[in-house]
Amino acid sequence: MDFQLTDEQEAIRQAVHQLAQEVIRPRAAQRDRSGEFPWDSVQLMAEQGYFGMHLPAEYGGAGFDYISYAITLEELARTDATTAVILDVQNSLHAECIWKNGSPEQRERFLPPLCRGEVLGAYCLTEPQAGSDAANLLTVAKRVAGGYELTGRKVFVTNGSMAHRYVVYAVTDKDKGKRGLSAFVVDKDMPGVSFGPLLEKLGIRASAxxxxxxxxxxxxDDRRLGAEGDGYKIALLTLQGGRVGIAAQAVGILQGAIDTATSYALSREQFGQKIGEHQAIQWMLADMETDVQAARLLTYRAAWLHGRGERAAAAISMAKLFASEAAMRGTVKGVQILGGYGFTNEYPAERLMRDAKITEIYEGTSEVQRMLIARHVLDLHAAQESPLVG
Ligand SMILES: Cc1cc2nc3c(=O)[nH]c(=O)nc-3n(C[C@H](O)[C@H](O)[C@H](O)COP(=O)(O)OP(=O)(O)OC[C@H]3O[C@@H](n4cnc5c(N)ncnc54)[C@H](O)[C@@H]3O)c2cc1C
Incomplete structure (x- = not known):
């Protein structure tokens, strides 16, 4: 076992850190207030090669390993969680889905424009009645000559009306339940596609x-991914990469809270000394730092397993669960350390706290992650010839 990042992984961290600090940070707070979609950050990520960064070069990707990709999301989220989720959806939920499930022709057609940043992608699974119960879809794909006619409503779509292309999950055979769902690549300019208004959100406010x-x-027909009936499998497998990304986003948010809180604790004085010298503040910082290191280890391990193509559903769920809950409790402490100033938007502490909340909800809530982990533990135990059994 080697806990050392490679030179390439360290170089990626430095490069993204610098980019985020110099270019993204100055605009993040204002965008949080206005909710304006950060097209310039999207453009920048495309120019610098972060779109499709873990895809093979033959499709326009940069061929980086999954840990490098997780580090990228982490460093972006440390400064701006909105930019991180845009990249997670583009790379994991959209491009990786087509890469892993598309035919050679579909990969050739759809991936290079995604990697060049000419096309922004999205992932449309959730419906009003199908959230955690994601197989309970009502969107129908009716067989017609030459293809399918899709009718239904998807909700909470990240990148939403800003995206150009969508992977949409729909029912092709309602009698087959989960095995009756299929995945399709749909373009924004296809007749019959429209959008609801952008939602006002608690956090990641500039994401659409x-x-x-x-x-x-x-x-x-040539826009169906995989075979008819493969949709649910594709949706869940795609979420694995996405969840690694959200775990990394949560690690970054928590690191951002630590950055803010430590610099404040070293400068603010009360009772004649720096507040960082009060034990109560030190304990909060110690808990935050321990959490971030544990969350980072779980996240990199999940990224490593996913990148190797191993079955890693439980490890990924554990990373997402732990990192998102660590981010939530740590960002609350981050606000506390700044006292009244933490409650104002003069510092990023309150934005980080609001942004942390979504990591416990999207791409599977904490309750859903616990369900998946528990199932894994019970299956594992049942399969073992443990002296405790029987
Ligand atoms: C900002 C944002 C962006 C999103 N982006 C996308 C996107 O790009 N594409 C997409 O398809 N979806 C997206 N989503 C949807 C997101 O994945 C869902 O909101 C999430 O999966 C939860 O579904 P729900 O909101 O319907 O909650 P529900 O499933 O209704 O859950 C409500 C509560 O009940 C709990 N619960 C549900 N079932 C169980 C159970 N069996 N046991 C215990 N507790 C349970 C939940 O954990 C939760 O606490 C996004 C959501 C948000 C808010």
């Missing part, structure tokens, strides 16, 4: 989240 409405959208 809205409904995507499909009204008899004609989708040709």
């Amino acid at each position: 989240t809205c409904d995507v409405v499909l009204d008899q959208v004609m989708v040709p």
Whole structure:
């Protein structure tokens, strides 16, 4: 076992850190207030090669390993969680989905424009009645000559109306339940595609989240990913990479809270000494630092396993669960350390706390992650010839 990052991974961290500090940080607070979508950050990420960074070079990617990708998301989220989720959706939920499930022709057609940043992608699974119970879809893909006609409403779509292309999950055979779902690549300019208004959110406020409405959208056969009936499997496998990304986002948010709190604790004085010299503040910082290091280790391990193509659902769920809950409790402490100033938008502490909350909800809530982990533990135990059994 080697806990050392490679030179390449360290270089990625330095490069993204610098980019985030110099270019993204100055605009993050204002964007949080206005909710304006950060097109310039998207452009910048595309120019610097972060779109498709873990995809093979033959499709326009940069061929980086998954840990480098996780480090990228972490360093972005340390400064601006909105920019991080845009990259997570583009790379994990959209591009990686097509890379792993598309035909050679579909990869050739769809991936290079994603890697060049000409196309922004999105992932449309959730519906009003199908959140955690993601197989309970009502969006229908009706068989017609030459393809399918899609009708339904997707909610909470990240990148929403800013995206150009969507992976949409729909029912092709309602009698087959989970095995009756299929995945399709849908373009924004196809007749019948429309959008709801952008949602006002607690956090990641500059990310665009809205409904995507499909009204008899004609989708040709060559835009179905995988076989008919593969949709649910594709949706869940795709979420694995996405969840590694959200774990990394949570680690970054928590690190951002530590950065803010430590610099404040070293400068603010009360009772004639720096507040960082009061034991109560030190204990909060110690808990935050221990949490971030544990969350980072779980996240890098999950990234490593996922990058090797191993079955890592439980390890990924553990990383997402722990990192997101650590980010939430740590960012609350971050606000506390800044006292009244933490409650104002003069410092990033309150934004980081608001941004942390979503990591416990999207791409599977903490309750869903616990369900998956528990299932794994019980299966493992049942499979072992443990002296405790029987
Ligand atoms: C900002 C944002 C961006 C999003 N982006 C996307 C996106 O790009 N694409 C997409 O498809 N979706 C997206 N989502 C949807 C997101 O993944 C869902 O909101 C999430 O999976 C939870 O579903 P729900 O909101 O319907 O909550 P529900 O499933 O209704 O859950 C409500 C509560 O009940 C709990 N619960 C549900 N079932 C169980 C159970 N069996 N046991 C115990 N507790 C349970 C939940 O944990 C939660 O606490 C996004 C959501 C948000 C808020």
